[in-house]
Amino acid sequence: MQQGKYYVFFYDVPGRNIASGSLPIKEGTPVTACPVSVVEAKEDVPLAPIIVDWEADDKENPFNWSKPRKWRISLTGSSFTGLTAATGALVAAGSQSMIRDLHCTSEQAQATLALFALGFGVAPLALSAYSEEFGRKPIYLVSFAIFTLFFMPIALAKNVQTVMISRFIQGAAGSTGGAMVAGTLADIWVTGERGFPMAIYTFAAFFGTGMGPTIAGWVELKLHWRWIEWIAMCFGSVLGLWMALYGVQETRGHILLGRRAEKLRKSTGDNRYQVAYRPKMRELIWISITRPIYLLVTEPVVASISLWIGFGWGVLYGLVDSVGLVFGALHGFNVAQQGMVFLTVAIGSIIGLIGNIYQERLYARDVGRFGPEARLYAASVAGVGFAIGSLIYAWTSFSSVHWIAPCIGLTVISASIFTIYLASFSYLADSYLVYASSALSGQGLVRNLLATGFPLFTPQMYTKLNFRWASTLLGLVAAGLAPIPIVLFFWGPQIRARSKFARRLIGVEK
Structure with a gap:
């Protein structure tokens, strides 16, 4: 036998092959040392690759990790989400001192809010591909480091252009805290367990949006806008240290399997x-x-849901401007008191979180009968609540009406948008399965593009139409969009069945 590499076939009985492999056979090597008899050797016969996959009850499979480990990862990601949401809104609280110090216009100050949302919306289109290639952990750590470091150029800025550029980059880096956290939850929680972790993630996004301006308003009153950035950077540094040392782990299944395959190649010498x-x-x-x-x-399902939550998210960002106008002009609130009004967003998110408990019970009861549409019970009520809350906010905007009345309207709006936001994630994820990340990316793009646009025209709209009619217009649009979840509940399956893409999806799942 000549020296070289041969593919060797092993048999237990004549004519029945039970295993095959490649062995480097040198001249003089006793082939009888093999555990079973070698009956033939053929050169240059290609062998099929061995696909590495999870075994049953595999402890390294993220779905099989312990609940404490899953919750540590989930709460860390949700904390990132909360911090980015707070950062997106807090800059508006310091706009007056920023305008004074940087000699910029109010439109330029509003653009700093919009550009963060723009970066937040467009970056996930590329970041999702990088997370597929390199895994979630490195993307988390690199993006969070950039996000935290860019508080510094904002705080030290000598002109508003520096703030605008830095806010866009910061929003792009912080988008990981919005887009990828939902993917991480999908990595570690099975569908039946995912409802409550998703609700916590959504709660973090809304609670952060409410608490950011609340805290920033008091900082603006005492220390002005630069200190808002420095304090936020301190929070980010503490969270970043926790993420780097303990809070972030790789959860992407194919990345973990790739590492296992590499270990097997090294330990066995079999490529x-x-x-x-x-x-x-x-x-x-x-x-x-x-x-x-x-x-x-x-x-149509993706487009309608995206338009619905996009409008709601735009209104939420528009509130950052309208609250200062309404409560400052009608009730004489200073900047800290205006910030306190944003507690209505935090309270609304608590109400939405409680409401989700009942939604999850209804989903568990009816998912077998209605499928993904069982996610839409609470959203159908929230669509009506969104319109009612907008009208309450509109027609209590009088100086003669106690300030608590428009705050009630804002709370109803916030609870409704929270419920719509959560339903849009859960419903699209259940409906589009293996393509859920693409459906959610499309939803996120529309949502953040509208969040970019609303702050740019909200002050002008409230000034020209007056406070009552501006909010009434928003309420009427919300009323026009309210039937979307009801239509999808009854006819969603038929709408998806007419789609070429949905039929292809059914084929892939089979």
Whole structure:
């Protein structure tokens, strides 16, 4: 036998192959040392790769991790979400001292709020591809480091252009705290367990949006806008240290399987251990950019849900401007008192979180009968509540009406948008399954683009239409969008069944 590499086939009985492998056979090597008899050796016969996958009850599978470990990861990600949400809104509280110090216009100050939302909306289209290629942990750590460091150029800025550019970059980096946390929850929680962790994640986004301006208002009153950034950077540094040392772990299944395959290749010397095929980086980026847009254009379910929550998210960002106008002009609130009004957003998120407990019970009862549409009970009520809350806010905007009345309207609006936001994530994830991340990316793009636009025209709208009619207009639009969850509840399956993409999805799942 010549020296070289041969593919050796092993048999237990004549004619029945039970295993095969490749062995480097040198001249003089006794083949009888093999554990079973070698009956033939053929050169240059290709062998199929060994696909590494999870075993039953595999402890390394993220779905099988312990509950404390899952909750540590979930709460860490939700904390990141809360901090980015607070950062997005807090800059408005310091706008007056920023305008004075940087000699900028109010429109430029409003643009700093909008540019954060713009970065938050467009960055996930590319970041999702990088998380597929490199895993979630490095993307979390790098993006959070950039997010935290960019408080510094904002705090030290000598002109408003520096603030605007830094806010855009910070929003892009902070988008990981919004877009990828939902993916992390999907990595570690099975569908039946995911409802409450998703509710906590949504709660963090809303609670942060409410608490950011509340705290920043008092800082603005005493220390002005630069200290808002420094204090936020301190919070970010503490959370970043926790994330780096303990709070963040890799949860992406194919990344963990890839590491297992690499260990097997090294320990056995057999290069056939591989993970299932993954697209190349260029393909991933192309898919992550184009597929969400494709779904928005071709899927009525994705388009309608995205428009609905996009409008709600735009209104939430618009409130950052309208609250100062309404409560400052009508009730003489200073900047700290105006910030306290945003506690209505935090209270609304608590109400929405409590309401989700009943929604989850209804979902568990009816998911077998209605499928993903069982996610829409609370959202159907919230659509009506959104319109009613806007009208309450509109027609209590008089100086003669106690300030608690418009605060009630704001609380109803916030609780309703919370419920709509949570339903949009859960419903799209259940409806589009393996393509859920693309559907959610499309939703996030629309949501943050509208959040970018609303702060740019809200002050002008409230000034020209007056406080009451501006809020009435928002309420009428909300009323026009309110039937969306009801229509989807009754006809969602039929709408999806007519879609070419949905039929392809059914084929993939089969």
